[in-house]
Amino acid sequence: MAEPSSGIEIAAASVRLGGRLVLDGLELHLTEARIGVLGRNGSGKTTLLRLIAGLIAPDAGTVRVDGCDPFTDRRAALAALGILFQNPDHQILFPTVEEELAFGLAQQGMTQAEALARAHQALQAEGRAHWAKAPVTSLSQGQRHYLCLMAVLMMAPRTILLDEPLAGLDLPTQARLARRFAALPQRLVTITHDPATVQTCDRVLWLDDGRIVADGPPGTVLPAFIAEMARIGGQDADADLAG
Amino acid sequence: MLTLTSPVETWAHGLPAGAKLAALAIATTSLFLLDAPLTLAAALGATVLLYLTGGARFALAGLRLLRPLWPFVVIVGLWHLWTRDLSGGAVILMRMVAAVGLANFVTMTTRLSDMLAVIERLARPLSRFGVAPRRLAIAFALVIRFIPVMLDRLDEIGASWRARSPHRPRWRVLVPATLAALDDADRTAEALRARGGAG
Numbered sequence: 001m002a003e004p005s006s007g008i009e010i011a012a013a014s015v016r017l018g019g020r021l022v023l024d025g026l027e028l029h030l031t032e033a034r035i036g037v038l039g040r041n042g043s044g045k046t047t048l049l050r051l052i053a054g055l056i057a058p059d060a061g062t063v064r065v066d067g068c069d070p071f072t073d074r075r076a077a078l079a080a081l082g083i084l085f086q087n088p089d090h091q092i093l094f095p096t097v098e099e100e101l102a103f104g105l106a107q108q109g110m111t112q113a114e115a116l117a118r119a120h121q122a123l124q125a126e127g128r129a130h131w132a133k134a135p136v137t138s139l140s141q142g143q144r145h146y147l148c149l150m151a152v153l154m155m156a157p158r159t160i161l162l163d164e165p166l167a168g169l170d171l172p173t174q175a176r177l178a179r180r181f182a183a184l185p186q187r188l189v190t191i192t193h194d195p196a197t198v199q200t201c202d203r204v205l206w207l208d209d210g211r212i213v214a215d216g217p218p219g220t221v222l223p224a225f226i227a228e229m230a231r232i233g234g235q236d237a238d239a240d241l242a243g
Numbered sequence: 244m245l246t247l248t249s250p251v252e253t254w255a256h257g258l259p260a261g262a263k264l265a266a267l268a269i270a271t272t273s274l275f276l277l278d279a280p281l282t283l284a285a286a287l288g289a290t291v292l293l294y295l296t297g298g299a300r301f302a303l304a305g306l307r308l309l310r311p312l313w314p315f316v317v318i319v320g321l322w323h324l325w326t327r328d329l330s331g332g333a334v335i336l337m338r339m340v341a342a343v344g345l346a347n348f349v350t351m352t353t354r355l356s357d358m359l360a361v362i363e364r365l366a367r368p369l370s371r372f373g374v375a376p377r378r379l380a381i382a383f384a385l386v387i388r389f390i391p392v393m394l395d396r397l398d399e400i401g402a403s404w405r406a407r408s409p410h411r412p413r414w415r416v417l418v419p420a421t422l423a424a425l426d427d428a429d430r431t432a433e434a435l436r437a438r439g440g441a442g
Binding site: 050053054055074078082083085089090091092093094095096098099102103104107108112116133136137151155 | 354355356360381384385387388391392427430431433434435436437438439440
């Protein structure tokens with residue numbers, strides 16, 4: 001995290017999925033420490049996250065994270081970016097906690113023995129040394145989220161992308177995770193449909209139908225978003241089909 | 244439960260996985276070369292002693308892992324009772340239980356990632372034919388990780404069927420379960436890519 005971070009630069013980026021234009025000519029330069037991306041289901045916010053993470057390539061335009069193309073330069077992308085998926089079961093790849101934690105480090109070039117030792121250290125530091133050999137299936141939903149966050153943090157990325165990080169968790173778990181996120185030195189990009197999750201961000205983007213509707217501090221974006229959601233909710237919402 | 248490594252730490256947990264697997268290969272081959280009932284009884288006794296060195300809790304867990312063997316024990320036992328070849332039956336059963344017991348012992352005392360490291364080493368010659376050993380090892384780990392996930396998914400699909408139908412779903416869960424598995428495969432590929440790929 002010592003390297004200078006020039007942030008996330010997206011120029012004229014469009015993404016089509018199954019013939020549908022999901023992101024439409026986005027222009028963004030994100031340098032703030034806490035960034036929120038707000039939008040309804042189907043607004044393209046998860047696609048934006050996957051685009052920034054380099055999991056998909058834009059059909060037009062360019063994406064640069066700290067100066068590198070995250071889709072083609074995976075080695076640089078791993079140092080620059082970590083991503084926390086919404087469902088931990090879509091993220092956890094290994095049967096035991098220590099192996100899950102060691103995997104990313106081994107991918108960054110560490111030997112398996114070093115990676116395992118680092119995993120044990122990290123668990124110790126978090127007061128969870130007894131988790132090391134536990135099967136991931138024995139962890140609760142909140143614990144799996146925590147494991148995924150630890151796995152991402154151990155790879156020491158400069159930016160972490162969070163996809164609905166608090167959805168589906170009970171209130172104490174939400175509070176704990178939120179506190180943990182707030183204390184992180186990394187740049188965080190949080191995508192969510194819930195305005196409360198991004199109210200402490202430095203900058204909030206409101207995404208609708210693949211375009212930026214509003215971009216600014218939460219004080220100006222959130223009231224407009226909440227009012228618009230209430231207006232749509234008052235009508236016969238969700239009758240239109242995508243396409 | 245597919246995580247077979249025992250949480251009870253025994254002396255054997257510290258041995259290198261390669262050495263344990265090599266010893267297992269030699270022991271199993273010997274079991275098949277031996278056919279005197281007394282020698283095999285001694286081998287079985289030695290296997291039991293081996294388990295007991297890990298403590299009673301460990302030995303009990305090992306005994307529980309032998310449960311899938313019982314249909315074979317019944318069939319082989321009945322067959323040899325019928326043919327009145329009791330010592331022949333005893334030889335086969337003791338050999339089978341000892342061989343499976345020893346294999347389970349290695350599984351229970353070896354961390355999956357260590358086992359994978361051995362596979363990776365043994366598969367190294369295959370890289371000449373375009374099979375990357377690291378990929379092979381990750382594939383093994385993914386199978387072990389995702390079988391329970393897929394079984395859960397199968398249960399969920401069965402539950403949502405039963406929530407809206409008085410009939411049992413039976414084979415009709417297979418198509419949605421297959422599609423769900425393909426969907427999971429896509430997401431897993433993405434999760435792998437997000438953390439450095441399978442290479």
